[in-house]
Amino acid sequence: MNNIKYFDHAATTYVKEEVLKEMIPYFGIEFGNPSSVYSIGRKAKRAIEEARHKVAKVLNSKSDEIYFTSCGSESDNLAIKGIAYAHKSKGKHLITTKIEHHAVLNTCKTLEKQGFDVTYLNVDEYGMINLYELENAIRDDTILISVMFANNEIGTIEPINEIGKIAKAHNIYFHTDAVQAVGNLLIDVQEMNIDALSLSAHKFYGPKGIGALYVRNGIEFEKIQDGGHQERDKRAGTENVAEIVGLGKAIELAYEDINEYNKKLIELREYYINQVEKNISNIHINGHRTNRLSGNANISFLDIDGEKILFELDKYGICASAGSACNSGTGEPSHVLTAIGLSQEAAQTALRITFGEGNTKQDIDYLIDVLKKMK
Numbered sequence: 140m141n142n143i144k145y146f147d148h149a150a151t152t153y154v155k156e157e158v159l160k161e162m163i164p165y166f167g168i169e170f171g172n173p174s175s176v177y178s179i180g181r182k183a184k185r186a187i188e189e190a191r192h193k194v195a196k197v198l199n200s201k202s203d204e205i206y207f208t209s210c211g212s213e214s215d216n217l218a219i220k221g222i223a224y225a226h227k228s229k230g231k232h233l234i235t236t237k238i239e240h241h242a243v244l245n246t247c248k249t250l251e252k253q254g255f256d257v258t259y260l261n262v263d264e265y266g267m268i269n270l271y272e273l274e275n276a277i278r279d280d281t282i283l284i285s286v287m288f289a290n291n292e293i294g295t296i297e298p299i300n301e302i303g304k305i306a307k308a309h310n311i312y313f314h315t316d317a318v319q320a321v322g323n324l325l326i327d328v329q330e331m332n333i334d335a336l337s338l339s340a341h342k343f344y345g346p347k348g349i350g351a352l353y354v355r356n357g358i359e360f361e362k363i364q365d366g367g368h369q370e371r372d373k374r375a376g377t378e379n380v381a382e383i384v385g386l387g388k389a390i391e392l393a394y395e396d397i398n399e400y401n402k403k404l405i406e407l408r409e410y411y412i413n414q415v416e417k418n419i420s421n422i423h424i425n426g427h428r429t430n431r432l433s434g435n436a437n438i439s440f441l442d443i444d445g446e447k448i449l450f451e452l453d454k455y456g457i458c459a460s461a462g463s464a465c466n467s468g469t470g471e472p473s474h475v476l477t478a479i480g481l482s483q484e485a486a487q488t489a490l491r492i493t494f495g496e497g498n499t500k501q502d503i504d505y506l507i508d509v510l511k512k513m514k
């Protein structure tokens with residue numbers, strides 16, 4: 140990746156070579172439509188089912204509980220709208236949090252316009268929800284709880300096991316946006332009582348524009364796009380075979396050495412935080428100190444001009460993020476940093492560094508040198 144120092148793996152990742160290699164035939168000689176009955180069609184169908192099996196294996200679900208979609212955002216839409224529409228006769232109340240990705244937040248906003256009622260849970264200074272507040276928010280007409288597995292801006296990991304238990308005890312469905320978690324954390328939808336889960340390949344070294352949704356068998360959800368009967372009649376449109384194959388390969392590779400990967404990322408993260416603490420004054424570490432994604436470090440640099448920080452870093456070939464990629468450029472403080480109680484100033488000087496495969500300690504030394512110059 141020439142001279143670019145890439146510290147923005149929560150925004151997206153490159154596609155691993157082995158992943159790309161598996162995808163390529165499906166753009167060419169294996170171009171059949173998986174709905175076709177002749178051999179190249181059947182071959183494409185088989186490739187999709189193999190990928191589905193790989194996803195199911197990682198989540199500990201059944202293969203026929205996995206639906207391929209076009210991205211993490213679509214998975215969130217399909218899960219939340221799909222479950223809400225199918226169960227609205229039982230109730231019209233949903234519970235989520237103030238720190239969700241916009242794919243969840245704006246889906247909930249749309250549902251509110253359609254007559255649903257949504258409770259947005261607060262989080263503490265570390266970005267954790269309060270389980271008592273969750274239990275207290277539950278009403279007779281609550282049909283769905285949607286809480287993200289891990290936050291994309293500050294990396295905080297939510298108490299998923301406990302949320303799953305509460306949801307189950309109250310007979311309410313539990314969806315989690317696990318787009319940042321898949322490829323980084325171990326997930327078991329059985330043990331964790333997760334009823335629906337969203338994931339996206341481009342966050343774990345797979346291609347962009349392909350996602351998946353797990354929905355537990357027996358839970359009804361409405362499709363949100365009309366058309367053919369693909370994906371067991373839940374997601375119309377000819378399957379994106381090459382990208383589905385890529386997603387399957389990427390998720391398989393991600394979990395082959397997940398412990399090693401996490402060890403490496405924690406080492407990089409801790410090295411970075413220590414170097415910042417040693418070299419730069421007037422900083423604030425955002426999110427939970429340990430209960431966070433291995434590769435995430437979100438720090439406010441109160442003496443550095445937050446408006447310029449990303450452009451200045453870019454001059455040195457450094458890719459990073461302020462708040463979340465979706466917020467960059469709007470100038471508004473991120474809703475996540477606001478929700479954890481940061482001052483406007485602290486929110487606007489926050490720098491999100493997310494480490495990945497290719498990063499080294501030398502890269503971090505270079506980053507620290509550049510940050511020191513910016514004061």
Ligand SMILES: *Cc1c(COP(=O)(O)O)cnc(C)c1O
Nearest residue numbers: 210211212240242291318319339
């Ligand atoms: C990236 C991301 C999404 C959106 O996924 P896309 O595939 O880009 O649509 C949703 N939720 C979280 C937490 C994310 O990090």
